[in-house]
Amino acid sequence: MSIYHDVDEYIGARRVTDLAVARDFSRAVTVVAALDDSRTEYRTSLWEIDIDGRSPARRLTHGESGESAPVFTAAGDLVFSRRSDKDEPARLWVLPAAGGEARVLETRSGGLSGIRTTPVGEGMVGFSPVFGSSSTGEDDDALRTERKANKVDAILHTGVPVRFWDHDLGPATPHLFAGSTGDPTGLRDLTGDAAGALHEATFDVSSDGSFVVSTWVVPGALATNRTVLVRIDTATGERTTIVDDVDADLVAPAISPDGAYVAFVRESISTPEDAPRMTLHRYDFEGSSVSDLAAGWDRWPMDPVWLPDGSGVLVTADDDGRSPIFVVRGGAEPRRLTNTGDAYTRVHVSSDGTRVLALAASYLAAPHPVSIDLSDGTVTRLDTAIDHGPLPGFLTEVDTIVADGARVRGWLALPDGASELAPAPLLLWVHGGPLSSWNTWSWRWNPWLMVARGYAVLLPDPALSTGYGQDFVQRGWGAWGKTPFTDLMALTDVAAERPDIDATRTAAMGGSFGGYMANWIAGHTDRFDAIVTHASLWALDQFGPTTDAPWYWAREMSPEMAVENSPHLFVADIATPMLVIHGDKDYRVPIGEGLRLWYELLSESGLPADDDGNTDHRFLYFPGENHWILSPQHAKVWYEVVLAFLAQHVLGESASMPRILGH
Numbered sequence: 001m002s003i004y005h006d007v008d009e010y011i012g013a014r015r016v017t018d019l020a021v022a023r024d025f026s027r028a029v030t031v032v033a034a035l036d037d038s039r040t041e042y043r044t045s046l047w048e049i050d051i052d053g054r055s056p057a058r059r060l061t062h063g064e065s066g067e068s069a070p071v072f073t074a075a076g077d078l079v080f081s082r083r084s085d086k087d088e089p090a091r092l093w094v095l096p097a098a099g100g101e102a103r104v105l106e107t108r109s110g111g112l113s114g115i116r117t118t119p120v121g122e123g124m125v126g127f128s129p130v131f132g133s134s135s136t137g138e139d140d141d142a143l144r145t146e147r148k149a150n151k152v153d154a155i156l157h158t159g160v161p162v163r164f165w166d167h168d169l170g171p172a173t174p175h176l177f178a179g180s181t182g183d184p185t186g187l188r189d190l191t192g193d194a195a196g197a198l199h200e201a202t203f204d205v206s207s208d209g210s211f212v213v214s215t216w217v218v219p220g221a222l223a224t225n226r227t228v229l230v231r232i233d234t235a236t237g238e239r240t241t242i243v244d245d246v247d248a249d250l251v252a253p254a255i256s257p258d259g260a261y262v263a264f265v266r267e268s269i270s271t272p273e274d275a276p277r278m279t280l281h282r283y284d285f286e287g288s289s290v291s292d293l294a295a296g297w298d299r300w301p302m303d304p305v306w307l308p309d310g311s312g313v314l315v316t317a318d319d320d321g322r323s324p325i326f327v328v329r330g331g332a333e334p335r336r337l338t339n340t341g342d343a344y345t346r347v348h349v350s351s352d353g354t355r356v357l358a359l360a361a362s363y364l365a366a367p368h369p370v371s372i373d374l375s376d377g378t379v380t381r382l383d384t385a386i387d388h389g390p391l392p393g394f395l396t397e398v399d400t401i402v403a404d405g406a407r408v409r410g411w412l413a414l415p416d417g418a419s420e421l422a423p424a425p426l427l428l429w430v431h432g433g434p435l436s437s438w439n440t441w442s443w444r445w446n447p448w449l450m451v452a453r454g455y456a457v458l459l460p461d462p463a464l465s466t467g468y469g470q471d472f473v474q475r476g477w478g479a480w481g482k483t484p485f486t487d488l489m490a491l492t493d494v495a496a497e498r499p500d501i502d503a504t505r506t507a508a509m510g511g512s513f514g515g516y517m518a519n520w521i522a523g524h525t526d527r528f529d530a531i532v533t534h535a536s537l538w539a540l541d542q543f544g545p546t547t548d549a550p551w552y553w554a555r556e557m558s559p560e561m562a563v564e565n566s567p568h569l570f571v572a573d574i575a576t577p578m579l580v581i582h583g584d585k586d587y588r589v590p591i592g593e594g595l596r597l598w599y600e601l602l603s604e605s606g607l608p609a610d611d612d613g614n615t616d617h618r619f620l621y622f623p624g625e626n627h628w629i630l631s632p633q634h635a636k637v638w639y640e641v642v643l644a645f646l647a648q649h650v651l652g653e654s655a656s657m658p659r660i661l662g663h
Contacts, residue, residue: 002389004452007639011035011632014386015443016367017044020070020078021348021357023119025051027097028357029060029070029078030369030384040633044068046080049369049382051357057385060095061102067093073117073181079105079124081113089113092126094181105181109141110172112187116205119257122182123209125190125234129172132195144172160223163548163587164200166626174198176214178234190237202252206259209234213242213253213262224551229253229264229283243283243290254304254313260285263293263304263313272558275477276435277470280304280315280328294328298469301328303345308353316344318437318467321397321411325356325372337377343440349374357382361441363395363411363459392416392452400494406475407468408487410460411438413447418500424456425505425650428492428528432512434464434480435473444628445511449639455646458495462487464513478556480513481520481565488517489525507650509642511535511581512589512627516567519597522578523570530649532642534581535589535627538597540566548587568600575606577616579645581638583625594619618645637661 003009018031028049033042043066049057061067063082068090070080076097081090089111095102106112108128115126134140147153155162155170163169175194179187191198196217203214216230229243229250243250245266252265262283270276278300280293293313294301301315312329314337323343326334338344342360345367349356356372360379369382393416399409418424427450431438438459447457461468463476463483476484496503507530510518515536522531537543540562544553563569578601582594598619602609609615620641622634629638640658647655657663 002392002452004389004392004446004448007449007636010446010449010639011636012039013388016359016369016384016386018068018070019346019348019357019359019369020072021051022072022076023074023351024076025350025352025355025357026076027051027072027078028369028382029072030057031068031070032384032386035632040631042066042632046070046078047384049384051371051382053371053380053382055383057383069113069115071115071117073122073124074120075122077181079115079117079181081111106179106187108137108177108187109144112177116203117181118205118209119207121209122180123178123205123234124181125176125178125203125205125209125212127174127198127201128177128187130175130189130192130194131172140172159196159219160225160551161196161199161548165548165588166585167587169196169199174201176201176203176212176232178209178212188234188237190232190234191239192237204253204255204262205234206255207257208259211259213255215251215253216241218244224554226269227251229262242285242288252303254306256306256310257308258310261310263306265301265304270477270555272478272556272561275470275473275556278302280313282330291330293330294334297334299326299334300466301326301334303347304328305347305349307349308351314347314349314356316347318343318439320467321409321437321439321461322362323437323439323467325358327374337374338372338379339377340379342379362439363413363441363447364391366441366443391448393418393448398458398491398494400490402487402490404475404483406463406472406487408460408462408491410458410491412495413451413457413459414500415451415454415456418456420499423500423502424454425507426492426495426501426503427455427457427646427650428488428506428508429457429459430488430508430510430514430517431459431461431465432510432514433466434476434484434513434516435466437461437465437467439467444630444635450643450646453643453647454651456495456501458492460488460491462491478558478561479565480516481524481567484517485520485524488521492527505529505650507531507646509533513537515589518578519567520565520570522574522576523567524573526575528576530579530646531576532579532581532645533597535583535586536580536593536597537567537589538593538600539568542596543589543593546590546592568596571600571604572606574601577607577618577645577649579618579620579642581620581622581629581641583622583627583629585624585626588627594621616649633660 003013014034021028046060065083078095083090092105094105110129112126176190177187201215212232227249249267254263268277280301299317304313325337328334342362344358347358359367360370361367371380508528509532511534515533518533544557644655647653
């Protein structure tokens, strides 16, 4: 039996979360997460894998608190983070290539993270939080100690953002530090005036370590932000803005091997009328010019990685329910390198330009390392010593042509044995984003646990989904309750017509934007027997200003858009039992959305609480969780409650809620 038939087995399954590769491709290391002995937390460890596939994976580290964020130095030493105490910052450690025990590499009280090492020499650059009022490292350490001793957590803000996803920002803010892996005591603060400019920054360091190119947040009028690219000299800290585009955010800089160019992704600043567009560009240091590396390409490139000879870059891009690797050379049509059904991340190129190592994942397999031949795209899976067992069903695709002529498609996961004689109940699962796609594995929201209970799970990509061209995104822009909704219903109709689907037993669910769509669906059709809404947007006029990035949502959510597309205005039309799920630490979709939805379901919906307070609706509340339910035992509760709710209302079965909830 596979892990999908038992929630305990599923949450206990080991999983690959990261990949690091030596620049000469002599070694590769994965990060593997596994439950600790108490089964209440995940601990990560580093495992070496054989790039050539001749030897099994072997575990390298056994720290009690776990290791993460590995990166190789030019000499082949392995640098990684290890946390000695969950309440303290992680420390950098190094495991020498020549052998021996791992040792501490740096001891900053704020820690050092996001490390990048130089391809040549011993250079390294990373982030460390610094208090704005600190004048020296000792002063910074003293202030951190004083705040902790006095239990002061107050933060004085002068702008936005003030928090991000699940954590507060400040009062210490990220600075870039440069140093040497051979002498970590000589770390230099490169960005003393950073304030909040490096919040969620991405950067790259030149091959010789002489300069860094980083994103830099520039505040604007009316509480807006945009991101430019800066060059920072690692010896002096001198900073120069190299690309400043008032109509775009600039992200993911990658410096060419010879230091002459920077590849980056340009995301146009959207308006209520126009969706954002992501394009791949190159900055030329000598000519101080910017060029489009893939002009006219109708896909959204991500995470550029240079080929070692500097002749082009590799990018990933969502494409028709997958996310392949593409080779982009200036002036030429991007060439698709991989032709599997996978989505690729953590892409590394060998120094001789013949191979790629990456993590691959799809709805057929969890993330796993692969080797890819750069000449023909042949993909070879590498051993990780992890086996999750067979899937409890099979995967197929469904599509249809909708009224405006667009093709809408999605994945359909069906249980083994589904047939005309034994049709499966249908579960429509809407993705988040909304600018995303159902194209890769998710441990948090995994359809196979539902398939193992006999459901067919439909994973559609409606309007606003990426991977189908700019026009497909634009179809749903500013009109969330219109084209995305009709796309979802059209693809549900196609799935329901299959002889192996029982159209009389159906449910809909989703999280984040998918939760928004679940709420909208609840107020606009009674075709489903149950609806599950997780971390969902309910009142759009309330949501926008209270989220962690209000300036971003204001670009699309005009007052008119909010009025036309807000689910809360249709609460009286909701007559379907709903399971509402929300975490209190969710700053992307604040808890006020869930609380208001819950109250209005009980007081104003078409299925309100009766005179004795009884209701078919349920509210699963996690005080300590955020946008995602990450704690292993909370994840177990999430799946068990969802499955019990669906069993009651879709299957007509008497299913008890988890005993640990006290019901």
